[in-house]
Amino acid sequence: MIEQREQLEENKKMHIIDDLMALGVFKVNDQQLYQVSIEELVEEYQKHCQ
Secondary structure, three states, X not given: OHHHHHHXXXXXXXXXXXXXXXXXXXXXXXXXXXXXXXXXXXXXXXXXXX
């Protein structure tokens, strides 16, 4: 159950990263997208989609 939840979270994170890259965003706070928490990724995505 925990592994499945972790996999779902990882898939969500990868999807958001793909969307950000499509928008031309490759770093957040001088960190690679893969190094940033999912919460920061969502926040950055929302900034670019307004």
